[in-house]
Amino acid sequence: MAPATRHRANLPVRGIRRPNHPFAYVVSEPIKIDIWSDIACPWCYIGKRHLESGIASLGEDAPEVDITYHSFELAPDTPVDFEGSEVDFLAKHKGMPVERVQQMLEQVTGVAATAGLDYDFDALQHTKTLKAHELLHFAKEQGLQLELTERLLRAYFTEGRHVGRVDELVELGAEIGLDADAAREALDSGRYAAAVQADIAQAQAYGINGVPFFVIEGKYGISGAQPAEVFAQAIAQIAGERDGAAA
Amino acid sequence: MSDVAAASTTDAAAPAPFAMITGDPSAMVCEGDVCYIPGTEPGE
Numbered sequence: 001m002a003p004a005t006r007h008r009a010n011l012p013v014r015g016i017r018r019p020n021h022p023f024a025y026v027v028s029e030p031i032k033i034d035i036w037s038d039i040a041c042p043w044c045y046i047g048k049r050h051l052e053s054g055i056a057s058l059g060e061d062a063p064e065v066d067i068t069y070h071s072f073e074l075a076p077d078t079p080v081d082f083e084g085s086e087v088d089f090l091a092k093h094k095g096m097p098v099e100r101v102q103q104m105l106e107q108v109t110g111v112a113a114t115a116g117l118d119y120d121f122d123a124l125q126h127t128k129t130l131k132a133h134e135l136l137h138f139a140k141e142q143g144l145q146l147e148l149t150e151r152l153l154r155a156y157f158t159e160g161r162h163v164g165r166v167d168e169l170v171e172l173g174a175e176i177g178l179d180a181d182a183a184r185e186a187l188d189s190g191r192y193a194a195a196v197q198a199d200i201a202q203a204q205a206y207g208i209n210g211v212p213f214f215v216i217e218g219k220y221g222i223s224g225a226q227p228a229e230v231f232a233q234a235i236a237q238i239a240g241e242r243d244g245a246a247a
Numbered sequence: 248m249s250d251v252a253a254a255s256t257t258d259a260a261a262p263a264p265f266a267m268i269t270g271d272p273s274a275m276v277c278e279g280d281v282c283y284i285p286g287t288e289p290g291e
Binding site for chain 1: 271276
């Protein structure tokens with residue numbers, strides 16, 4: 001598995017507070033969180049926000065975490081360019097009843113709003129996410145995977161940007177600090193295609209059929225866009241268990 | 248909502264090396280082009 005991207009969730013505490021220990025804080029390794037996700041997955045963005053909120057809710061007791069995103073291509077048969085709306089795609093391309101599609105999108109838009117996300121399915125440009133995943137692997141090598149993940153999700157769900165085209169991906173990557181020429185070379189060469197497929201194969205080996213899917217410390221799995229308190233409770237408990245084991 | 252202590256191991260069909268934290272059973276996941284609550288039919 002590729003190296004994790006360090007993430008402190010904007011929290012100042014490096015270790016776990018142990019009030020009854022001779023040392024108020026014990027510097028410990030960050031808690032590792034691996035997340036299988038797709039840019040075209042509305043619940044992945046919501047789950048991302050919930051995870052971040054859950055960690056933030058722990059306040060000073062929050063352990064440092066290392067978050068790594070892994071590729072999961074929800075719909076590999078999606079064309080890069082699809083003329084039409086999300087409703088058109090799901091109704092015409094996939095044969096789902098229009099009314100059901102609209103209900104689905106209204107539901108997810110409402111939940112997204114409660115998470116502070118302004119989804120715009122009318123503007124969304126449905127596309128294949130393979131190249132976006134390749135760029136995320138390139139960004140991981142540059143230590144910018146978390147930044148690019150957030151940028152691509154925002155671009156796709158709230159800005160109506162086309163995240164399937166190389167030119168647009170390069171532009172978005174440059175916005176978060178990737179070298180544009182190097183990013184373009186990474187995409188044109190297909191150098192990271194194997195890494196994307198390795199992530200997908202790992203998910204299959206784990207029995208992961210849907211996303212988002214979170215693996216904490218390689219020992220605990222959490223499926224779906226769980227509420228923030230679920231993530232907070234799990235992370236606090238896992239940190240406590242590890243802290244206890246180290247005592 | 249359950250916690251880590253209540254986690255159960257994954258079923259035999261999923262050879263994952265981790266225990267599942269159930270959390271909120273109505274948490275949505277996406278599979279293919281649809282998103283749904285696990286245990287229901289996609290699109291419900």
